[in-house]
Amino acid sequence: MSWNRKRSRFEIGMLIAPTTILITIMFLLPLIYFLRVSFNQNILGGFMESAWTIENYIGFFRDPYFLKILWNTIYISITATTLTFVMAFPIAYILARMTSRWKGVLIALVVFPLLVGNIVRDIGWIAFFSQNGLVNRILTQIGLTDSPVQFLETPPAVIIAIANVVLPYMILSIQAVIERINPALEEAAIDLGASRWQVIRTVVMPIAMPGILAGTLFVFILSMNAYTTPLVIGGTKVQMMAPALYAQITEVSNWPMGSAMAIILIIITLLSSILYLRVIERTTSSNKNTTTTEVKG
Amino acid sequence: MKRQSKWLTLLKWIPIFLIFGFIILPVFMVLWISFFSTSLITFPPKGYSFKWFLELLHHQEFLSSFFLSLKVSFFAMIISLVLGLLGSFALIRFNFKGKKILELLFLSPLIVPTIITGIGIYIFLFNVERLIGIDMVPNLWALVTAHVIICIPWTVRLISAGLQSINPSLEEAAIDLGSTRIQAFVKIVLPNLRPSIIAAGILSFIHSFNNLEISLMLVRPGELTLPIEILNYVFWKVDPLIATVSTIQIILIGILMWIANKFISIGKVF
Numbered sequence: 085m086s087w088n089r090k091r092s093r094f095e096i097g098m099l100i101a102p103t104t105i106l107i108t109i110m111f112l113l114p115l116i117y118f119l120r121v122s123f124n125q126n127i128l129g130g131f132m133e134s135a136w137t138i139e140n141y142i143g144f145f146r147d148p149y150f151l152k153i154l155w156n157t158i159y160i161s162i163t164a165t166t167l168t169f170v171m172a173f174p175i176a177y178i179l180a181r182m183t184s185r186w187k188g189v190l191i192a193l194v195v196f197p198l199l200v201g202n203i204v205r206d207i208g209w210i211a212f213f214s215q216n217g218l219v220n221r222i223l224t225q226i227g228l229t230d231s232p233v234q235f236l237e238t239p240p241a242v243i244i245a246i247a248n249v250v251l252p253y254m255i256l257s258i259q260a261v262i263e264r265i266n267p268a269l270e271e272a273a274i275d276l277g278a279s280r281w282q283v284i285r286t287v288v289m290p291i292a293m294p295g296i297l298a299g300t301l302f303v304f305i306l307s308m309n310a311y312t313t314p315l316v317i318g319g320t321k322v323q324m325m326a327p328a329l330y331a332q333i334t335e336v337s338n339w340p341m342g343s344a345m346a347i348i349l350i351i352i353t354l355l356s357s358i359l360y361l362r363v364i365e366r367t368t369s370s371n372k373n374t375t376t377t378e379v380k381g
Numbered sequence: 382m383k384r385q386s387k388w389l390t391l392l393k394w395i396p397i398f399l400i401f402g403f404i405i406l407p408v409f410m411v412l413w414i415s416f417f418s419t420s421l422i423t424f425p426p427k428g429y430s431f432k433w434f435l436e437l438l439h440h441q442e443f444l445s446s447f448f449l450s451l452k453v454s455f456f457a458m459i460i461s462l463v464l465g466l467l468g469s470f471a472l473i474r475f476n477f478k479g480k481k482i483l484e485l486l487f488l489s490p491l492i493v494p495t496i497i498t499g500i501g502i503y504i505f506l507f508n509v510e511r512l513i514g515i516d517m518v519p520n521l522w523a524l525v526t527a528h529v530i531i532c533i534p535w536t537v538r539l540i541s542a543g544l545q546s547i548n549p550s551l552e553e554a555a556i557d558l559g560s561t562r563i564q565a566f567v568k569i570v571l572p573n574l575r576p577s578i579i580a581a582g583i584l585s586f587i588h589s590f591n592n593l594e595i596s597l598m599l600v601r602p603g604e605l606t607l608p609i610e611i612l613n614y615v616f617w618k619v620d621p622l623i624a625t626v627s628t629i630q631i632i633l634i635g636i637l638m639w640i641a642n643k644f645i646s647i648g649k650v651f
Binding site for chain 2: 092093095096098099100102103104106107108110111112113114115117118121171174175178188190192193194195196197199200201202203204205206207208209210211212214216217218221222245248251252305308309311312315316326327329330333334339342346349350
């Protein structure tokens, strides 16, 4: 028995070791190194000097330029996540309840843009939003404006482009949970006199909550981490954390500040995710209470 | 009365059509402008032509970066498949201490911004290089390894899901009948896992092929991956030529997705 156990332990080790070692060396260690560099001292015009200082963090939170970038990142991510949820829910619901052979086609249609890659889609958005792009052409044609409107390098364009990137994830994760809800539940509620909207709000939404949570959270994290879209669509006017920290390292060659920004981005994303889960937990549990009291009343 | 309700249902479908339109809008725009005849993009176009696709043959940089991307993504796919297969097998078939932590570790590259992962790998290899004096960055294998890191979460997730649906008693039966563990794995598990492995391979290939951030610091000047080559061009201008490059990428990925869809339902992947 003990021999057998030892043997299987050896086997597990052999199976697990290559991936674990690779991820530890090439992913975890570099992240820890990032953390270390963020406490180093930047030498103007030179490389950094080894130190233990929180100067970079203080410098980040004192500089309105950096705070603006952080604020952009957060509010664009929240808005994009909300917009995505509003668009994703009806699509997810319809896909989940669909039985025709078109379902597969529609799902492929949802997934496809996701796989095409951000830079390719951003080219499409530039052709759509630029000064002589499609939108401006339509606007001038119908006489809404005389001179072209600036869409690129504005927050709404960045939000729309990011929402477009993350929408498939949201649709699929909500669709997956709605699919598992028995349609008989909804029919029962309708038979008992509930309206469609009531059914969705009080029957479907609460049961689909895990999928909605997972979807919104993942989409929020993806938006916070977005690189290509803010870089290409946001340009220099709407900066977000990921491209800004890359610029700190490669253009300004301030490695400590770039590293500090990376750590700040990771920590703020983690903290807001935890906060979000807490808030949702609280509001849904209080919701449950009110519905039960309503029923009792 | 009945007619009115018909109109109402039609009205209800309008937002759905709009959202679907929104989903495919950027891809549609790229496909559309790649056929514009003039270099300057104007709406409506002055005419349509295929000439940009021929013009592409004169742009060596796109061809060579396309092949570099193919090469990197291919190696990253093979390596991450092997690693994902081994790792998932241990995670699904055995119970051991620290299993949850390992699971989290394997999926963690999904949550950390890819740009940070890419810079991190660069700094790390740069320092190793200074320590031991062997050139490590930029180097094709450093680039491939970085791509492996971002592909592992995909292969682990997909292959784990596939393994979960294969009854372990099949392997046990084979072992009871006298085959070794490795024989059981090769003859029983691998054939049953085939759809998951193919899908995991294709999706990690696509994920690697598209990824721009991971390669930014790891490419050699003059030897860029396709997304970086496209990005550099877009900073300069957006014209039908760059749209045709993108169109070719769209077609390639469309074919790959169509193949993957034959093995697993693609909506279940994400």
